[in-house]
Amino acid sequence: xxxxxxxxxxFQTADRAQPRVVDNVSFSIPDGQCYALLxxxxxxxxxxxxxxxxxxxxxxxxxxxxxxVVSDAxxxxxxPVHERPIGMVFQSYAIWPHMDVFxxxxxxxxVSRPRPEKAxxxxxxxxxxxxVGMQDMADRPATRLxxxxxxxxxxxxxxxxxxxxxxxxxPLSNLDARLRETMRQELSDMxxxxxxxxxxxxxxxxxxFALAHRMxxxxxxxxxxxxxxxxxxxxxxxxxxxxxxxxxxxVAGCIESxxxxxxxVVVLDGAGHRLAIVAAGKPGDAxxxxxxxxxxxxxxxxxxxxxxxxxxxxxxxxxxxxxxxxHIDCGTPHAVRVSGRADPxxxxxGLVWICIDPKRAAVLAR
Amino acid sequence: MAATSATxxxxxxxxxxxxxAAIVAAYLVLVPLCVLLFSAFRGPPDYLPxxxxxxxSLENLAALYHNTALLGRMLPDTLMSVAGTVICTSVxxxxxxxxxxxxxxxxxxxxxxxxxxxxxxxVNILAVAWIYLMGPNAGWLNxxxxxxxxxEGSGPINIFSMGGLILCQSLVLTPYVFLLLLATLRSMNxxxxxxxxxxxxxxxxxxxxxxxxxxxxxxxxxVILATIIVLEQFELPLMIGLPxxxxxxxxxxxxxxxxxxxxPNYGAAAAISFVFLFVAVLLLFVYNRAVRHAxxxxxxxxxxxxxxxxxxxxxxxxxxxxxxxxxxxAAVLPxxxxxxxxxxxxxxxxxxxxxxxxxxxxxSLFSDHRFWLGLRNTLxxxxxxxxxxxxxxxxxxxxxxxxxxxxxxAVDVMSFLSIGIPSVIVGLAVMIxxxxxxxGVYGTIWILLIAxxxxxxxxxxxxRAALMQIHTxxxxxxxxxGAGWLTTQRRIVxxxxxxxxxxxxxxxxxxxxxxxxxxxxLASDDNIVISVLIWRLYQAGQxxxxxxxxxxxxxxxxxxxLLARLLPIARSSMD
Ligand SMILES: Nc1ncnc2c1ncn2[C@@H]1O[C@H](COP(=O)(O)OP(=O)(O)OP(=O)(O)O)[C@@H](O)[C@H]1O
Ligand SMILES: [Mg+2]
Numbered sequence: 050x051x052x053x054x055x056x057x058x059x060f061q062t063a064d065r066a067q068p069r070v071v072d073n074v075s076f077s078i079p080d081g082q083c084y085a086l087l088x089x090x091x092x093x094x095x096x097x098x099x100x101x102x103x104x105x106x107x108x109x110x111x112x113x114x115x116x117x118v119v120s121d122a123x124x125x126x127x128x129p130v131h132e133r134p135i136g137m138v139f140q141s142y143a144i145w146p147h148m149d150v151f152x153x154x155x156x157x158x159x160v161s162r163p164r165p166e167k168a169x170x171x172x173x174x175x176x177x178x179x180x181v182g183m184q185d186m187a188d189r190p191a192t193r194l195x196x197x198x199x200x201x202x203x204x205x206x207x208x209x210x211x212x213x214x215x216x217x218x219x220p221l222s223n224l225d226a227r228l229r230e231t232m233r234q235e236l237s238d239m240x241x242x243x244x245x246x247x248x249x250x251x252x253x254x255x256x257x258f259a260l261a262h263r264m265x266x267x268x269x270x271x272x273x274x275x276x277x278x279x280x281x282x283x284x285x286x287x288x289x290x291x292x293x294x295x296x297x298x299x300v301a302g303c304i305e306s307x308x309x310x311x312x313x314v315v316v317l318d319g320a321g322h323r324l325a326i327v328a329a330g331k332p333g334d335a336x337x338x339x340x341x342x343x344x345x346x347x348x349x350x351x352x353x354x355x356x357x358x359x360x361x362x363x364x365x366x367x368x369x370x371x372x373x374x375x376h377i378d379c380g381t382p383h384a385v386r387v388s389g390r391a392d393p394x395x396x397x398x399g400l401v402w403i404c405i406d407p408k409r410a411a412v413l414a415r
Numbered sequence: 416m417a418a419t420s421a422t423x424x425x426x427x428x429x430x431x432x433x434x435x436a437a438i439v440a441a442y443l444v445l446v447p448l449c450v451l452l453f454s455a456f457r458g459p460p461d462y463l464p465x466x467x468x469x470x471x472s473l474e475n476l477a478a479l480y481h482n483t484a485l486l487g488r489m490l491p492d493t494l495m496s497v498a499g500t501v502i503c504t505s506v507x508x509x510x511x512x513x514x515x516x517x518x519x520x521x522x523x524x525x526x527x528x529x530x531x532x533x534x535x536x537x538v539n540i541l542a543v544a545w546i547y548l549m550g551p552n553a554g555w556l557n558x559x560x561x562x563x564x565x566x567e568g569s570g571p572i573n574i575f576s577m578g579g580l581i582l583c584q585s586l587v588l589t590p591y592v593f594l595l596l597l598a599t600l601r602s603m604n605x606x607x608x609x610x611x612x613x614x615x616x617x618x619x620x621x622x623x624x625x626x627x628x629x630x631x632x633x634x635x636x637x638v639i640l641a642t643i644i645v646l647e648q649f650e651l652p653l654m655i656g657l658p659x660x661x662x663x664x665x666x667x668x669x670x671x672x673x674x675x676x677x678x679p680n681y682g683a684a685a686a687i688s689f690v691f692l693f694v695a696v697l698l699l700f701v702y703n704r705a706v707r708h709a710x711x712x713x714x715x716x717x718x719x720x721x722x723x724x725x726x727x728x729x730x731x732x733x734x735x736x737x738x739x740x741x742x743x744x745a746a747v748l749p750x751x752x753x754x755x756x757x758x759x760x761x762x763x764x765x766x767x768x769x770x771x772x773x774x775x776x777x778x779s780l781f782s783d784h785r786f787w788l789g790l791r792n793t794l795x796x797x798x799x800x801x802x803x804x805x806x807x808x809x810x811x812x813x814x815x816x817x818x819x820x821x822x823x824x825a826v827d828v829m830s831f832l833s834i835g836i837p838s839v840i841v842g843l844a845v846m847i848x849x850x851x852x853x854x855g856v857y858g859t860i861w862i863l864l865i866a867x868x869x870x871x872x873x874x875x876x877x878x879r880a881a882l883m884q885i886h887t888x889x890x891x892x893x894x895x896x897g898a899g900w901l902t903t904q905r906r907i908v909x910x911x912x913x914x915x916x917x918x919x920x921x922x923x924x925x926x927x928x929x930x931x932x933x934x935x936x937l938a939s940d941d942n943i944v945i946s947v948l949i950w951r952l953y954q955a956g957q958x959x960x961x962x963x964x965x966x967x968x969x970x971x972x973x974x975x976x977l978l979a980r981l982l983p984i985a986r987s988s989m990d
Contacts, residue, residue, distance in 0.1 A: 104609050130612035131621075137613035143606035147628045157614035160624070203610075210615065 050246040051078040051101065051214055056110035058096055070096045071107070072270035078214075078263070083240055083247040085257035088267030089293065094250040095140075097267075098218050101248060102137055103130035115213045131160075136207030136245075137216040140223065142199040144191045150202055151187040154178055157210040177209040180239060196224050197232060204236070208243055215240070215247040221256060233259050254294050258282070266290045284411055291339040291411070298340040298385050301415070304330050315412060320380025322359045324405060328412035335415040342388040346404040347375060349394045357405045361385070363397050377403055429900040433818065436810030437826055443807075443869045444833050447844030451692070454685035454847055475682035476689070488662040489687075492577075493646075496656070496663055499581035500588060500645045505638050507585060507741065508592035514734055516600045518725045526738055528976050532746035534590040535972045537929040537946040538650040540965040543953055544749030545583050546654070547761060547962075549574035555752060558763045575659040583651050586745045588644060592637045599633030618725065632705060639702040640834075643695055647837030649932040654953075664691050665839045669936065672843065681847055688840040695835035703831070750969055756962035776959035786964070788941075789948040792860050796934075796944065797927030800867035805920045808874020809912060813904075815875070816882040817890075830875035841869050842936030858939035866933045870926065874919045881915035882908075925975075 058071040070093045078084040086094045099105040101112055103119065106127060112120040114135070119128040136157070145153055155174040158165055165173070178184045181201035186194075194202065200220060207215055220236065221229045237260045240247050251257055257264045258278045265272040266281065266289075274281060274290045285291035288299050300317050302324075307313035313328040315338060330336055352358055361379025373391045376384040387403060395401060455476060457469045479485070511530060515523045533541055548555050551569040560571055573579060607629060611621040652663035664687065671684035727734050757776050759768050780786050808830070814820060815827050845866040849857040856862045885908065893903040931946040938947055945968065952961040 102613055104612070129617075130609070131615045131617050135613060137610065139606045139610055141604060141606050143604065143610035145607060145610075145625055145629065147631075156611070156616070156624070160611075160614060160616040160620050206610075206614065216613075 050080045050082075050115055051084075051248060052111070052113040053077065053097070053101065054111040054113075056097065056100055056112065057108045058093075058100055058105065059108055069270050071100065074110075074267075074270070074272055076265050076272060076275060078246055078248060081244050081246055082262040083249055083260055085249045085251060085261035085264040086267055086272075087251055087254060087257040087264055087293070090252055092267045093270040094252070094267055095218055098216055098248060098250045101214075102135055102216055103128060103133050134213040135216055136210065136212035136214070138200075138203045138207045138218065138220045140219045142203040142220075142223070144194065144199050144202055144206075146190075146192050148191055149187070150178070150183060150189050150191060150194070153191055153202055154187075154205045154209055157206060161210060173209060174205075177205040180208070180243065181205045197228050200224065200232060204239065208245060211245075213246065215243075215245045217247060217249045219251055220249075221251075221253070236260065266293060268293075283409070285339060286413065288337050288339065288413060291413070296342050296386065296388075298338075298342065298383075300338045300340065300381050300383070300385070302336055302338055304328060304332050304334045304336060306332050308332060308334070312407075313412070317359075317381050319382050322380065324357050324407065324410070326357075326407040326410055326412055330412070330414050337413045337415050339411040339413060340385070340405055341409065342374065342386045344406055344409040345385070345387045346406075347377075347387050347389050347395065348402050348404070349392075349399065350402070352402055352404055354404075357407055358402055359385070359405070360400065360402050363395060363399050363401055366395070366397060375401075377401060379403065429818075432901070433810055433814050433820075436807055437814060437822070440807050440811055440826070440871055441829060443865070444829055444836070444871060446848065447841050447866075447869065448692075448832075448836065450848050451685050451688055451840060451844045454681055454844075455689045457682060459682075475686035478683060479686045479690075485662070485667075489664055489667055492656075492661045493664045495577060496580050496584065496652070496661065497642060497645045499577070500584040501638060501642050503581060503585035504588045504592050504641055504645075505634070508589045508596055508637075509634070510737065511589070511593050511741065512596040512600055514738060516597055518727050518734070520727065520731075520734060520738065526742065528979055529742045529746045530593055531590050531976060531979050532750075532972075533587055534594075535925055535929070535975055536749075536965075536968060537931055537949065538587055538648075539654060539931050539946055539950055539953075540753070540968060541587060541749055542583060542651055542654040543949065543961055543965060544753050545579075545586075546574060547752045547756060547958075548744075548748055549579065551575065553761065553763070555748075555763055574655060577659065577661060580651060580655050580659060580661060580663075583655055584645055584648055587648070587651065588641055589741075589745065591644065592641050595637035595640070596634065599630055599637070602633070603629060635705040636702055639698055639705060643698050643702070643835055646691065646695060646698075647839070649837070649839050665837055665932075668837075668839050668843060672846075672936065681843070684843055685847075688837070688843065691837065692835070692840065695837065696832065699831065699835045753962045753965040753969065756958055757966045758959075761958040761962075773959075776957075776963035780960055780963050780967075783960075785943055785948055785951075789943045789945045792863070792942055793928055793944040793946075796860050796863045796867060797924050797930075800864050800927050801920050801923035803864070803868045804871060804923050805874050805916050807868075808871055808919065809878045809909075809916055811871065811875045812878025812882050812912075813908075815879050817887070827875075827879075830871040832872075833869050834872040836869065838930070838932040839936060841866050842933040845933075846937055858937075858941055860942045862937055863934055863942055863944070866937060867927050867930060870923065873922060874916070877915050877919040878912065881912050885911050 054075050056071055056074045057069055059067050059069050061067070072093075074093075074097055076084065086097060088094050096105060100107045100120070101114075107120060107122055109122045110120075111118060111123075114133060118126055119133050120126060145156075148156070151174060154177055155170050158170045158173060175184060175187065178187055181204050183198065183201050183205060186198065191199075191202070200223075203220070207217075221232055224232060233256055240260065249257070249260055261278060263275065263277050264281060265275040267273065268289050274286050281290065282294050285294060285297075291297045291299060302315045302317040305314045305316050305323070308328045308330045310329055311327065312325050313330070315324045315326055315328065315336060316322075317324065317338070324338065326338065328336065346352075351360075359377075359379045361377040363375055364378040364384050365376040367374045368391065372388045375387045375389065375395065377387055378384050385403065389395075456471055456473065457475075459469070459472070459474060511526075514520045515527055515530075520526070546554070549557065549572045551557060551573040554572065554574065557570060557572050560566070564571070574583070603626075608621050608625055611625045612618075616624065647665060649665040649669065652661065652666035653669065656663045656666055668684045668687050671687065672679045672681070674680065755764055758772050758774065760771070762768050762771075811826050811830050814823050845862060846857075849862055856865070889911070890903050890907055893907045898906065929946065930944070931950070934942065934944045934947045935950065943951075945964065949961055949964055952964060
């Protein structure tokens with residue numbers, strides 16, 4: 050449905066040469082799926098999205114929507130925004146204050162050519178409003194809406210003309226934390242129900258995980274890794290992706306023997322603990338081992354097996370409600386973070402053992 | 416609201432300082448107003464309103480009401496000139512703001528600077544220049560047009576007409592409205608228009624259905640303000656309206672004070688003022704409502720870059736022609752005609768004229784003691800009144816935002832009211848006061864200082880807006896550190912307020928230096944200022960000297976204009 054091929058974009062400012070804001074970005078979204086672009090602030094997500102929308106003109110690269118080329122810098126093809134079959138939800142919602150809710154949502158229909166019948170506009174608008182649960186507020190002035198309601202109106206407006214492609218730019222970031230969680234669920238349901246192809250931009254990995262079929266992690270204008278959420282989480286290919294997708298211990302080490310796609314013995318820097326994990330490198334390679342805090346078993350008693358077990362002392366613990374985060378000082382350069390249940394037997398200063406599941410740890414070449 | 420908790424720490428020094436400021440402000444604004452209202456009801460006309468022989472009477476109003484010849488001309492003429500000017504100004508200013516802010520108009524930044532030009536020059540200098548350009552007989556443009564079209568006699572343009580008056584007033588007013596509209600355009604969240612494009616609307620539809628309706632409340636306020644400003648315009652009705660036999664209200668008041676024959680008629684002047692003050696106050700209330708209405712449209716704005724500007728395409732040439740035409744008439748030609756006239760006398764430029772070059776006008780100007788006196792007076796009065804008004808405005812701003820004193824609303828209204836008081840009325844009122852109370856101020860520059868300082872609205876509004884940005888916690892932190900109210904104001908609030916107040920000071924200095932009406936009404940031999948001197952030279956037919964003085968003013972203004980390029984409002988859109 051959407052194909053983006055080698056998209057590049059630089060912003061001209063008067064004097065200095067600027068780095069590329071979007072650097073060779075390629076991805077595609079199959080019909081009816083949702084794709085999330087995830088990355089830290091300023092990495093170029095919004096710019097990519099705006100190039101797809103046509104609000105920004107790319108320097109090079111091709112954008113195809115539903116098979117039709119809408120932008121191809123090399124052949125000077127550029128379809129203006131209003132001719133592209135898209136719907137867009139803005140970060141600030143951009144609800145027009147001089148119209149009521151109905152006026153806002155029906156707008157895309159009233160400006161389309163040929164203009165549909167009045168009755169049809171009414172029906173389709175009400176249908177879109179019903180989809181977002183706002184059918185009772187059609188006459189409400191747009192200035193009297195809460196953040197969540199504005200968000201729903203923006204979504205209804207974006208889908209009312211049944212676009213081929215729905216573009217969402219951090220639609221939840223202006224909501225408070227609690228509402229964000231509810232709306233994330235609703236948004237996910239609604240997108241699935243409408244069955245529209247969607248490109249979703251966010252810096253919140255939880256949103257991306259909850260909404261996307263596939264996602265791309267962006268860093269400084271490039272997509273550094275792409276895949277479905279589970280794979281990405283389980284097998285990050287860089288420490289950037291690993292730490293951006295959730296909490297991760299990144300422990301430096303070096304391959305002692307084995308490797309090449311099989312099990313290798315990795316010596317961790319510091320106290321010299323050894324782990325046996327599947328790794329691609331060859332002996333002597335410096336590596337980073339990525340261990341998620343929730344993939345580590347913590348016990349106050351010495352476990353029976355002794356491979357992939359590190360011993361250490363509890364340096365600090367942070368109570369987080371449902372979970373406790375333990376910082377274990379086990380001789381590696383940084384303390385290893387482990388999340389687990391609150392346990393009266395585990396107190397600061399206490400001796401503990403941590404078991405690492407080698408199937409859930411990833412080894413990255415450094 | 417943020418203001419509540421700071422009030423508790425309001426001790427005696429605070430009350431003392433703030434009350435003093437409020438009293439001075441009330442004196443500057445309200446006393447002239449009251450004097451004026453009383454004067455309208457004091458007669459007979461042979462006496463000063465407060466002389467002991469004068470008594471209460473409705474004579475003045477009755478005379479005004481019965482003078483159908485006067486009303487029958489003054490009302491339609493004033494109405495026509497105001498309506499015409501406001502319409503022309505709004506259209507021109509909107510077009511300019513739109514071109515500069517939203518399109519790929521080349522040279523937008525320089526255009527911005529030139530558009531501001533008429534804002535900095537005394538209006539009577541501009542009037543002189545336009546008369547030199549468009550005078551029916553020898554005006555440059557007329558001579559050129561006659562040669563071009565092969566016409567004889569005078570014309571085709573006659574500046575001394577209703578059309579000429581409207582044109583000149585519009586040119587004077589356009590920069591104000593332009594600046595206000597620019598701010599409105601800037602404040603609009605670009606996503607509002609992008610959302611329309613993403614909904615499938617073409618550029619034109621977006622303009623019609625989103626941009627324009629969203630801007631409307633923001634356009635209304637500048638337009639009302641423009642109406643008030645034209646209503647108080649005095650220079651052009653005097654210099655262009657009078658020869659055109661147009662009876663405009665501001666000029667009429669002056670005429671009652673300086674009739675062709677007989678004594679000044681204070682009562683009649685006050686009666687006319689009374690009517691127009693009423694209209695101005697009415698407009699102010701409409702304005703206030705419009706502004707409040709505009710707030711309703713403030714929306715959440717994400718961080719947003721102003722998007723790439725509208726491509727003019729085939730409209731580029733007409734747009735450039737419009738801009739150049741406007742700038743020629745508003746800035747370039749007036750400056751040129753003045754510079755030329757200062758060296759060559761009032762002649763149409765030609766190569767033959769070059770040998771007649773002479774700097775005699777400058778020499779005679781520099782040897783004229785009125786020039787040095789006027790220069791000194793202008794600088795003293797403009798800077799002192801700007802200082803007084805800035806300090807008072809800051810104090811009033813404090814009262815309005817930081818206290819819960821019961822009369823703070825009244826202070827707000829009072830300072831705001833001062834926009835609606837035409838300067839000719841202030842001149843008149845101050846004149847009546849100091850003719851009645853002879854404390855030796857009349858005829859000195861101090862009476863000018865007192866009269867100038869009534870313009871409290873700008874600084875009060877600026878201070879108020881700036882203070883609202885300064886979180887009260889910053890002051891509370893100072894108080895909690897052990898500082899008293901005065902120390903907190905001095906060490907925390909004033910430094911934070913300073914940048915905003917500095918620009919307010921600059922603005923008021925410019926307004927003061929341009930002021931013509933008040934010093935003319937209150938003129939004596941000792942308190943002459945530059946703008947009045949221009950008028951005297953012009954009236955005496957000394958065109959080269961007039962132009963030389965005007966050229967000097969333009970030279971003084973140039974650096975300010977170049978600085979204006981660096982102002983945030985000039986910058987943000989182009990980078
Ligand atoms: N119109 C513009 N002109 C100049 N620079 C721009 C413009 N728009 C974006 N940039 C720059 O491009 C970079 C990427 O911006 P972009 O808005 O795409 O980031 P983002 O990934 O959406 O970040 P965020 O999560 O903060 O929204 C930023 O460094 C930004 O400063
Ligand atoms: Mg963004």
